[in-house]
Amino acid sequence: MGAIAKLFGMVFLIFVLWLGYVGYSISQGISGLHAQWGPVSEERTSIEITGSFKRPLYAPISLKDAEVIFMNESVAKLSRMEYSPTSTDFKSEIVIFNREVVDAILKYLENNESGEIVVKIVPALFGALSTEIETSIPFREKILESIHLTAESHEVAGIPGVKTPELRDTLVRYDGREGDKAVFTTVLVLYNPNSYPLPLVKTSYRVWINGIEAAYGESERNVVIPAGGTVELPVKTYVNLSSLPKVWALHVKNGEESTVRAKLYFRIQINLPLTGKITKEVELTTIEKTVKTNIMDQINSKLSGLNT
Missing domain, CATH: 2.60.40.10 (Immunoglobulins)
Structure with missing residues (x-):
């Protein structure tokens, strides 16, 4: 029994020393x-x-x-x-x-x-x-709080002296999920630079990423923007959830680079002296940007801090 105990003790000692070596190697x-x-x-x-x-x-x-x-x-x-x-x-x-x-x-x-x-x-x-x-x-x-979009006013083509509203800000909140759509309310803060009230019958927009339609939105009500005044117009926004994984995959395959294109439309009503009330759909702005991320660079930057 004494010999077995000594053998067991030696094996246990070797095991402890070996664990110490492993810990030392990792600590290096x-x-x-x-x-x-x-x-x-x-x-x-x-x-x-x-x-x-x-x-x-x-x-x-x-x-x-x-x-x-x-x-x-x-x-x-x-x-x-x-x-x-x-x-x-x-x-x-x-x-x-x-x-x-x-x-x-x-x-x-x-x-x-x-x-x-x-x-x-x-x-x-x-x-x-x-x-x-x-x-x-x-x-x-706070992701949604960081979303703020703006767009300048411009003259409506074919109607001299009439300007589109100016988009001064956006406020976004999440409303939930409807089937394959994520639903948001996007509040557009609009300013009327004209010297007369400007009725908006409908407001809508579309967003494409790498040519894939990712989101669309439409206003829930009509508004009249006072002359030189502002209104907050809620627009119901739908994000196509099924398209997001494909958008992401293309973004990574393109070297973490994507092309984002957005179009914002207004349907306005105007009273003209000769023709009376007319309704015209106008495009406020088309935004096209190249969005580039550096996710992998950030990961490697974090990993470099672990190198010793």
């Missing part, structure tokens, strides 16, 4: 962390991450699971982790579920733009010894 840091876009489709977006430890771990350590949950929706998972105990290099792939991200964002808006991001990680040793590590991060970004 990770270098060369780099992320890039992987395959992207309407359903999924993958991010590939590579890096290396300063020295081999000589440990069969793995991640059994890693998951990101936003508004109780599983929006991302670790799909692949390639690592050899005798090598310093590792590769991993994170998959983002595009439609679940859309659903989570709508839940976030419903919750008055307040939510929580939960990260769950299940590391494993020898493929069996594992424990779940969970952390939560409050998220309070």
Whole structure:
């Protein structure tokens, strides 16, 4: 029994020393962390991450699971982790579920733009010894409050002296979901630069991203803008949820670049001395912009802070 106890003690000591070596190796840091876009489709977006430890771990350590949950929706998972105990290099792939991200964002808006991001990680040793590590991060970004659009007034073609309203601001609130549409109310703050009242029979707009119609809106009532005055006109806005994953996939494939085009129309009524009351549909503005993001650059900037 004494010999067995000594043998057991030696094995246990070697195991403890080995765990100490693994902890030391990890504590020495990770270098060369780099992320890039992987395959992207309407359903999924993958991010590939590579890096290396300063020295081999000589440990069969793995991640059994890693998951990101936003508004109780599983929006991302670790799909692949390639690592050899005798090598310093590792590769991993994170998959983002595009439609679940859309659903989570709508839940976030419903919750008055307040939510929580939960990260769950299940590391494993020898493929069996594992424990779940969970952390939560409050998220309070006010997205809708940051949306403010403007457009200048201009003369109506064919009718000298008549000007379109000036769009001075927009206020946006989320109203809920109707089938495959997310519904918003967009309040247009309009100013009438004319010296007479300007009746608006109908107001509408369309938004395209990379040639795909992403949203449209129509006013819910008629208004008369006083001469030199302003009104707030609510416009019901519908966002095509089914088009958003395709829009996102094209955005990533185009190098995080998209072309956004929006057209805003008014139908106005005017009393002219010779012809009397006429109704004319006019275009207030066409906005066409190239929107470029730097999501991957920001991810790599964060990862560079982990390199030691």
